[in-house]
Amino acid sequence: MHVLGVWVAALLVLVEALFFAGLGAALSLVTRLRGWPVLAACCWVGVEYAYSRVPFGGFGWTRIAYAAVDTPLAGFLPLVGVAGVSFLVALAGQLVAWLVLTLRHRGLTTAVGIRRLAVVAAVLVLLVGAGAGLRQWQTDPQPEAAGELQVGVVQGNVPGRGIEALGRARTVTTNHLAETVALMTRARLGLVPVPDFVLWPENSTDIDPYRDPVTRQTVQNAAEVAGVPIMVGAVTQGPGAGERQITALWWDPDRGETARYHKQNLVPFGEWIPLRKQLLPLLPILSKVGAQSVPGTEPGVLPVQAGGRDVVVGDVMCFELAYDRTVYGTLRAGAEVLVVQSNNATYGGTGQIEQQFAITRARAMEARREIAVATTNSVSGVIDRSGRVVQRTNEFTAASLVTALPLRSSLTPAVLVAPWLDRGLAVAGLLACLLTLRQPRHRHSAPSEVR
Incomplete structure (x- = not known):
């Protein structure tokens, strides 16, 4: 901190x-x-x-x-x-x-x-x-799964470190477009499998694509280049005036958005300000938080189409990993694959990066599910259902990978x-x-x- x-x-x-x-x-x-x-x-x-x-x-x-x-x-x-x-x-x-x-x-x-x-x-x-x-x-x-999806994980990287990484939102989105192009180039050359969908991290765009035509076109271009849906981590405006939500958008190259999930567990003083009216005049630094984020109320499941089939993608966003109710609710709501979207850019170079990855490993072991993790600048990667790290990226770099996530529906005790x-x-x-x-x-x- x-x-x-x-x-x-x-x-x-x-x-x-x-x-x-x-x-x-x-x-x-x-x-x-x-x-x-x-x-x-x-x-x-x-x-x-x-x-x-x-x-x-x-x-x-x-x-x-x-x-x-x-x-x-x-x-x-x-x-x-x-x-x-x-x-x-x-x-x-x-x-x-x-x-x-x-x-x-x-x-x-x-x-x-x-x-x-x-x-x-x-x-x-x-x-x-x-x-x-x-x-x-x-x-x-491992026991047989009901099929699998090839998931492309994109870590686009961000300019700056620490609190300065909160800015330059348009550059962050462009970075993720560029790394998606690099990933799909490798896939079409046969160097990695062609993904069934591409996972972008939380805050891969801090600009609402429905309010900003440039951002919308950037996301659409990425989906068209990929030729498959992209799960975009976005900041969307609303539901009320001066409010926003941390959102996962399932963006199809032909149909645009077909599903969304709003983050439920928000970071106090990072994504929302408790006692906002009282504290803002006393602590002007809190103005950097921006508009007040509003939590979602539904489990993190997105019923979508990927790989030519209907599938339920379970999503856990960053801070939510620490909340049993949110993680368990996602699994009980029918998630067949589990992904994590996160923005760790503010905490680059601190112990938070490894701490969160350790928590993700604990969740993989607890649920007996493989997990794909996409972050803005690390650690992204793949964790198997026994908690073993299969792949991971380096900090402060642009990187991408493709991994197979088996489709599973069983729940652990x-x-x-x-x-x-x-x-x-x-x-x-x-x-x-x-x-x-x-x-x-x-x-x-x-x-x-x-x-």
């Missing part, structure tokens, strides 16, 4: 730190109870549940499951989802803490110390072993049960805290499982 201003980063850190202060308080309460490592892990999930929703829709990009994509515990993602893996990671940490406290107070040579060392070791071996086994199973030959697991674990943590508040107070002592 420092690219927008150090004060912005400091303010966000302060807000998020309040949740972890609450977590510290919760942990100090539940450690009075028997079985507190499990309850403490529930508290971790509860805090993630809270900061993924408030304030202003939440900032859920820091959930600990996203940091576990290259660990054995990631094998549980298709079964218990992001919330469940966060619980398992937290549980492993709390068990180690329980063991350390036990050894500090009892010593390793006591019967209690030996017994608890054995319990912790057994649980950790079970978690790691089961997770590793599941990951291995996920890399085995995670997509079906993880929302309930998320709520259930959060409620369990809250009830444990309330239970301790009802107990009579005693003088300070070590956690109950150590005493």
Whole structure:
């Protein structure tokens, strides 16, 4: 966030730190109870549940499951989802803490110390072993799909870096036209497969093609050059005066737009301004946000024609990757292929780029779906259903590729049960805290499982 201003980063850190202060308080309460490592892990999930929703829709990009994509515990993602893996990671940490406290107070040579060392070791071996086994199973030959689509992924690149990359919108659109021409040239020379549709990133045009004839013609030219539909990331005006929407447009070379999706989860202070009337006079820098974005209300599915058949394309846009409800809703609404459109240009050169790609990998494992990712200037690429990175682009470059996305309709247990697991674990943590508040107070002592 420092690219927008150090004060912005400091303010966000302060807000998020309040949740972890609450977590510290919760942990100090539940450690009075028997079985507190499990309850403490529930508290971790509860805090993630809270900061993924408030304030202003939440900032859920820091959930600990996203940091576990290259660990054995990631094998549980298709079964218990992001919330469940966060619980398992937290549980492993709390068990180690329980063991350390036990050894500090009892010593390793006591019967209690030996017994608890054995319990912790057994649980950790079970978690790691089961997770590793599941990951291995996920890399085995994949089941047959109901066909596939060849998808062209275009990363057109943008002029400038950091906050200056927000400008020069017409150049960004022209860059994506140019890279589409380069991609189709390679395809017609037989160097890559001919795509069934081309995926442009979020904000590949920041100018509404329905309000600007030059932009409209640029998009139309790209579709005609490709000879196949292009999924364009656009900023469209409306629905009201002074409002806009972040939109995916399915643009057919012969019929123009045939389907669209409006981004549901918008970036606070990036795409919309909370308390706009009150804050804008106090913080003039917020004027750079522009018109107030309005969220969409429908799942990110586009029923379209591609490759000579009817197909449902599922779309997740950038910030939406952190929101379980949005990702799961897209899959449950019938998405047969899954794509991600993103604009990371503002955060080039920061950790945000790899962070988002790791989240995308977690979503691929969770849904057991291949994902094609198109960004304005990185990281674009392809992730298989086991979370393995098949192809990826370099930062600050123009690039394009073609990948096969199998058509799939099955849903994993995670997509079906993880929302309930998320709520259930959060409620369990809250009830444990309330239970301790009802107990009579005693003088300070070590956690109950150590005493």
